[in-house]
Amino acid sequence: MSRQLTALFIRLFSIWLALMGLQIYFIFYASKDLLQIPFYLSLLCIALPVLLAVVMWKFPLAIAGKLLNGIHSSEEKTSISSRDIVAIASVVIGLWTVINALPNAVGGFVTVIGLFRQGMFDTSYAMSKLAILLQFGIGSYLIFRPWSLANRIFPTHASADQ
Numbered sequence: 001m002s003r004q005l006t007a008l009f010i011r012l013f014s015i016w017l018a019l020m021g022l023q024i025y026f027i028f029y030a031s032k033d034l035l036q037i038p039f040y041l042s043l044l045c046i047a048l049p050v051l052l053a054v055v056m057w058k059f060p061l062a063i064a065g066k067l068l069n070g071i072h073s074s075e076e077k078t079s080i081s082s083r084d085i086v087a088i089a090s091v092v093i094g095l096w097t098v099i100n101a102l103p104n105a106v107g108g109f110v111t112v113i114g115l116f117r118q119g120m121f122d123t124s125y126a127m128s129k130l131a132i133l134l135q136f137g138i139g140s141y142l143i144f145r146p147w148s149l150a151n152r153i154f155p156t157h158a159s160a161d162q
Helices: 002-030 039-058 060-067 082-117 123-128 130-144 146-153
Strands: none
Touching: 002 039, 002 060, 002 082, 039 060, 039 082, 082 123, 082 130, 082 146, 130 146
């Protein structure tokens, strides 16, 4: 049951990711004259989230199985333990955090390219974008290490409902 629930959230995430690809397209379209970005670079930045969304839409159960490989329950189990819920929530919040940082990262990338081409690049601006990298790092940790958070909140020896 937890894999199906996570797969549902992965499909919702893939829809959101495709919409972010559309938003990235508009960012590049609006700044194409100012920044003079090569077509292949803008196409790569647009195609990456869209291709990822297609893969996530096609294989949500396989991705959920990889993300939640710590669940050793049978598929017939109808109840979900508190640790399982925290692990699922960790993956979902991590996906949301990463997708929320994506437009800011692309906008910052486009701005840095524009500032660099105009000779006005300042390291203080680049340092201000560290928050976006931190957001990606936290989101990646929540996605790829959901059981570390679940074990901190509900230690194995203290879990009553498992």
